[in-house]
Amino acid sequence: MTTAAVDILETIEFDEEGFMTDPKAWSEEIGLEIADVLGIALTDRHRIVINFAREYFFKNDDAPTLRTITKQTDVSMKEMYALFPGGPAKIAAKVSGLGKPTGCI
Amino acid sequence: MSNRDKILGKAAGAAVADKPKTRKLCIICSQGSLDMAYPPLILANAARMSGIDVDLFYTFWGMDVITKEKNAKLQLATVGNPNMHPKFHIPTMMGGLPGMSAMASTMMKKEIDNLGFPPVPEFLELLKDAGARIWACKMSADMMEVDEEKLVDEVDGIIGAMEFMDFSEDAQVIFV
Numbered sequence: 001m002t003t004a005a006v007d008i009l010e011t012i013e014f015d016e017e018g019f020m021t022d023p024k025a026w027s028e029e030i031g032l033e034i035a036d037v038l039g040i041a042l043t044d045r046h047r048i049v050i051n052f053a054r055e056y057f058f059k060n061d062d063a064p065t066l067r068t069i070t071k072q073t074d075v076s077m078k079e080m081y082a083l084f085p086g087g088p089a090k091i092a093a094k095v096s097g098l099g100k101p102t103g104c105i
Numbered sequence: 106m107s108n109r110d111k112i113l114g115k116a117a118g119a120a121v122a123d124k125p126k127t128r129k130l131c132i133i134c135s136q137g138s139l140d141m142a143y144p145p146l147i148l149a150n151a152a153r154m155s156g157i158d159v160d161l162f163y164t165f166w167g168m169d170v171i172t173k174e175k176n177a178k179l180q181l182a183t184v185g186n187p188n189m190h191p192k193f194h195i196p197t198m199m200g201g202l203p204g205m206s207a208m209a210s211t212m213m214k215k216e217i218d219n220l221g222f223p224p225v226p227e228f229l230e231l232l233k234d235a236g237a238r239i240w241a242c243k244m245s246a247d248m249m250e251v252d253e254e255k256l257v258d259e260v261d262g263i264i265g266a267m268e269f270m271d272f273s274e275d276a277q278v279i280f281v
Contacts, residue, residue, distance in 0.1 A: 067223065
């Protein structure tokens with residue numbers, strides 16, 4: 001008897017727009033899967049952003065704005081748009097397991 | 106709907122469609138006061154953060170927002186300004202006194218900074234890095250006697266209204 005492999009992304013909860021509902025349920029493996037779905041191959045540069053965003057979120061109970069990320073890491077705004085094409089605020093939040101961003105900057 | 110489909114932003118029940126055309130926004134920026142310089146910049150940034158293409162078209166008083174000598178010193182009107190919020194309120198009789206506009210402008214700049222938004226010159230740089238295109242209106246450039254030398258480096262070109270018509274063809278247009 002064979003058992004079908006469980007899709008790791010089906011083991012955690014996402015809202016209707018594709019954002020994880022519980023940031024604590026994230027793992028590096030899940031982040032890789034989400035990035036893969038979005039067509040992004042994670043590099044160390046991505047990880048700088050993801051780690052910063054998650055650390056910031058748990059410290060401040062809110063995800064950092066793009067400007068905060070570019071001011072507090074060495075990732076420039078231009079690079080953010082290259083790392084997370086299609087809208088870095090939303091895409092980075094999805095890959096980092098954080099909720100939908102609400103800031104305007 | 107699977108979580109993978111949700112991540113990809115597929116609407117519930119929708120068939121797999123061809124990749125949709127990128128949404129496009131054109132913002133006409135006709136104002137140059139400190140308060141009115143921000144709405145186009147904030148909208149443009151929100152659009153870029155959402156993957157929407159943006160063209161900003163500066164015209165009339167908006168030229169000050171993209172002029173090197175002027176854009177770090179934009180002011181807020183304190184006389185006859187019906188929009189003065191209690192937070193920034195200065196009675197009209199006082200609003201005309203020397204220094205009042207400068208004071209109100211400084212106060213507003215501080216509030217904007219407290220909210221985490223950059224000053225205008227930095228905001229334009231940020232938008233350019235985010236992939237927005239910034240244009241100056243030819244007629245206004247002639248009227249205000251500014252050329253490319255006097256405009257910030259972020260400006261992509263000085264163009265006429267007909268060229269604006271061309272690139273705004275499939276775009277949503279906002280007039281500020």
